[in-house]
Amino acid sequence: MTDLFPEKGHDHGRCIDSALRQAEDVAEANNARFTDMRRRVFTLIWQSHKAITAYELLDSLQAEGVRAQPPTVYRALEFLVGLGLIHRIESLNAYFGCDMPHHEHLGQYFICRNCGRVAEAVNDDMSSAVHAAARAVGFRIEATTIEIKGLCHDCATH
Amino acid sequence: MTDLFPEKGHDHGRCIDSALRQAEDVAEANNARFTDMRRRVFTLIWQSHKAITAYELLDSLQAEGVRAQPPTVYRALEFLVGLGLIHRIESLNAYFGCDMPHHEHLGQYFICRNCGRVAEAVNDDMSSAVHAAARAVGFRIEATTIEIKGLCHDCATH
């Protein structure tokens, strides 16, 4: 069994660096400006593998000395979600970083209620089940939300 | 192809009646009180096959002359969701009636962005894909949210 969630002692700096690099690539490929504000918000989101709310981001920005207001944060979030660099977790009203922003994907989010971490998975069986179900009823899919709450392997066994 | 969504000219009164009867059964089976307030809220939710927000419900109640406040509505919603009589659609912050409250099910919601209707489906392939994916990563599922947005067959073809 491979745990989707990052190992306890992993080098998180590398996660952040890699995410930033990928984000810059994607932004460039889309002719989109990865401004300072957007980079700050993106980096804050990547500070952990948990989902973070807009107002938590706002507090962090203000703690850093940035004079930000809610619209600033929501705009950055909108931009990042639009490029697929982060995902919104509907059931938490929170955001978290995507580690595969390069390709379109129908992601599923596993959310641990104990440690708060989120892991994204891409599962072909699930994707095809969704598409087959939609096809069977003549529904034209534009967006899907699949969020699974419970206990991650670490929290379920310790 | 069978459309999940109700036919245009269907007798909606029968939907409501049947839903009410089922809800009463479920409440009784759970030794739960289906009070007047809860019945009102439940009936309002069943007025359409769309999802309705808490504050829309509040407005409707007040229009009916009931002196209700937000907590009243949220309590009724909590009760109804708890018994599985209604479902919350996370991506809409709204609620809609379940037509199979008798059995546990991992439901999927198809949401039409054009007409606003919601249809619930239960799909074994999808359920088993979710469970298989969770098993593969040692995740213990407690709740799942599957919401699919797009165009229903009617709206996609007309």
Next chain:
DNA sequence: GACGAAATGATATAATATAACACTTGAAGA
């Protein structure tokens, strides 16, 4: 009828999100 638990009423406020308009910045052409 008295009691206690459950439900509801009422007030206040927290948490999440957006509208509207002003100002700044930066890329692209003149």
Next chain:
DNA sequence: TCTTCAAGTGTTATATTATATCATTTCGTC
């Protein structure tokens, strides 16, 4: 280089969604 204009950000106000808290009422059980 200067101008211009669209995109981005700042700022203020407010809309929308949700809950905490305590008082009162209702209802089944004794």
